[in-house]
Amino acid sequence: MSQLFSPFALGKLNLANRIVISPMCQYSAEDGSLTDWHTIHLGHLALSGAALMYLEATAVSPDARISYGDAGLYSDANETAMARVLESVRRWSDMPIGIQLAHAGRKASVEKPWQNGGAQIAPDAPNGWQTAAPSALPFYDRDAPPTAMTRDDLAQTRANFVTSAQRAVRIGLQAIELHCAHGYLLHQFLSRLSNVRDDAYGGSLENRLRFPLEVFEAVRAVTPAEIPLTVRVSATDWVDGGWDVEQTIAFVKALEARGCEGVDVSSGGLAPQQKITLGPGYQVPFAKAVKQATKLPVIAVGLITEPDHAEAIVRDGDADLIAVARGILYDARWPWHAAAKLGARVKAPPQYLRSQPHEYKDLFS
Secondary structure, eight states, X not given: OOSTXXXXXXXXXXXXXXXXXOOOOOOOOBTTBOXXXXXXXXXXXXXXXOSEEEEEEEESSGXXXXXXXXXXXXXXXXXXXXXXXXXXXXXXXXXXXXXXEEOOGGGOSBOOTTSGGGOBOOTTSTTOOOOEESSSOOSSTTSOOOEEOOHHHHHHHHHHHHHHHHHHHHTTOOEEEEEEOTTSHHHHHHOTTTOOOOSTTSSSHHHHHHHHHHHHHHHHHHSOTTSOEEEEEESOOSSTTSOOHHHHHHHHHHHHHTTOOOEEEEOOOSOTTOOOOOOTTTTHHHHHHHHHHOSSOEEEESSOOOHHXXXXXXXXXXXXXXXXXXXXXXXXTHHHHHHHHHTOOBOOOGGGGGGSOGGGTTOBO
């Protein structure tokens, strides 16, 4: 039996297999609200046969968005629009849907990636705003420096995460992930490269962990037990002197002690000078290191494109789940094709049953 297509429990959420659809920004929201594009996009992926789908990185306040086209869950209008999209998708798919809550920090106020290369928009320009971060250090030297966050700013941001989580629960999302990766705000607090504070939130590892852990604890307190609360981390900055695997393991152990129910292990995104060694499954060793050091379910992600490779990662115990992102945008039926390759079965909508190739007559369940 294929291990990739075996069931798994993420907290109290039962998954049909080990394939997760990663959060993927679409830059197609309006004032933070999801649009018809999201109905099409998410509806398409909800028929893929994966076990769990996360909505894109969703901002907890307007200034927490990466770009003006990013999704948010900070207003009644955002909540209504997201609920409407979810209602449409759920009419045709019972795939569990989760959300990734995020704050972009110093990497906010940028153009959509296909416009002007995603460059930062000046605070006083249309569609731009003043960014905020642990310290007044810009991502690129050419960027406007962020404002260093005060204690009041930290308290407000924690409250914003809580409010967005409560909205997510109210509209029936079935999993919540906190974005502590890819150089966004919570990752910025973790790394010495972006956090040079001299107060209780900077300096030592304990201090740099403090704010992300406070956010986690605050969200955990308002998240029902049946909804798994997980975290995405960048295991390394790929820069000497930056965040690394050893610090990641310390962070994950602290999360585990506070009731975290899973960790999605990615890497990079914090510094332009990063030097990433790319290759199939290049981040899997980080996932394996975290899995060996903790008891938490671990999700592996990053250039895992071949079914046999995904199967081996789960079979060998390097990770419990596989997350796919760009690969499933390119091939929205990737789980179907993986099941066919591995001799497994996958759920498909009845409208598509006749598409089953003769040689895979037992593919669909």
